[in-house]
Amino acid sequence: MSYSAKVDVMLKDGIADPQGQTIEKALPALGLTGVSEVRVGKSIVLEIDAPDRDEAYSRVMEMCDRLLANPVIEKFEVTIA
Amino acid sequence: MSVRAGIVLFPGSNCEQDCARALGSLGAETRIVWHQEKELSDVDIVVLPGGFAHGDYLRTGALARFSPIMEAVCAHARSGGLVIGICNGFQILCEAGLLPGALRRNVNLKFLCKWTSAYVDNSTTPFTSRAGAGRSLRLPINHFEGNWYCEAAELEDLRASGRLVLRYAENPNGSLGDVAGVCNEDFNVLGLMPHPERACEALLGSEDGAVLLGSMLDHVGAGIRSVPV
Numbered sequence: 001m002s003y004s005a006k007v008d009v010m011l012k013d014g015i016a017d018p019q020g021q022t023i024e025k026a027l028p029a030l031g032l033t034g035v036s037e038v039r040v041g042k043s044i045v046l047e048i049d050a051p052d053r054d055e056a057y058s059r060v061m062e063m064c065d066r067l068l069a070n071p072v073i074e075k076f077e078v079t080i081a
Numbered sequence: 082m083s084v085r086a087g088i089v090l091f092p093g094s095n096c097e098q099d100c101a102r103a104l105g106s107l108g109a110e111t112r113i114v115w116h117q118e119k120e121l122s123d124v125d126i127v128v129l130p131g132g133f134a135h136g137d138y139l140r141t142g143a144l145a146r147f148s149p150i151m152e153a154v155c156a157h158a159r160s161g162g163l164v165i166g167i168c169n170g171f172q173i174l175c176e177a178g179l180l181p182g183a184l185r186r187n188v189n190l191k192f193l194c195k196w197t198s199a200y201v202d203n204s205t206t207p208f209t210s211r212a213g214a215g216r217s218l219r220l221p222i223n224h225f226e227g228n229w230y231c232e233a234a235e236l237e238d239l240r241a242s243g244r245l246v247l248r249y250a251e252n253p254n255g256s257l258g259d260v261a262g263v264c265n266e267d268f269n270v271l272g273l274m275p276h277p278e279r280a281c282e283a284l285l286g287s288e289d290g291a292v293l294l295g296s297m298l299d300h301v302g303a304g305i306r307s308v309p310v
Contacts, residue, residue, distance in 0.1 A: 072182060
């Protein structure tokens with residue numbers, strides 16, 4: 001089976017996100033107010049061959065642990081479609 | 082016999098010639114080592130130079146860690162050999178787990194290219210023996226991701242054990258604890274954001290970089306290894 005996986009990588013809570021802060025400051029300039037807690041992350045999508053969904057999930061988790069995220073500063077979420 | 086330095090060239094490195102020139106002027110024999118090579122047993126010092134290894138894709142240093150040469154770099158470090166990572170090289174050493182912490186985007190989201198002053202907070206390492214403790218070094222920085230970070234408890238451990246070797250006089254990038262350079266537990270691996278290789282000639286505005294690079298040559302020349310081989 002081929003599964004579609006999506007990995008969302010974000011800076012850990014409590015780690016300052018200068019990109020998010022800059023966007024937060026820019027939005028009111030467009031008249032878009034009431035925005036707070038803007039955080040910027042990245043999404044990685046991939047197709048993976050695996051016998052079942054659980055195996056697909058654990059393989060993508062391993063990819064995150066070993067390459068896709070840096071555990072010192074980043075957290076991640078894996079979604080298998 | 083002169084000290085031999087291997088300078089690793091990744092696709093996207095751009096400071097390897099500067100490192101070779103600076104180390105050569107201090108009396109070292111230098112060799113540029115392509116990242117696909119697997120052997121470093123002929124060198125005393127390994128340099129991971131600045132640049133944008135593997136395009137800095139995904140995260141700075143994240144892909145360079147998997148270059149074939151990195152196994153030899155880790156083995157060299159494990160055996161007590163000196164390894165210095167400058168700028169992008171620092172980022173690679175953190176990603177490879179040879180140094181603690183990680184380098185984040187600068188706080189002001191600005192690419193910084195300027196002179197800085199960094200204090201030597203520990204002058205007993207193989208990288209800083211030519212500096213007196215507390216000496217300030219004038220060195221250039223040139224980076225987008227120099228904002229070093231680690232967990233608070235680890236920061237205290239690193240400080241207490243003297244591993245936060247270099248500290249900015251005026252923090253340019255948000256780096257935790259004003260850290261400009263950090264050592265591993267055995268003090269034979271150093272990562273730093275400032276570029277000592279660009280400050281080894283009076284014509285370039287400073288010769289303070291030679292304090293750091295020259296200390297390494299002294300260390301090897303004296304036949305000292307911080308870890309028994």
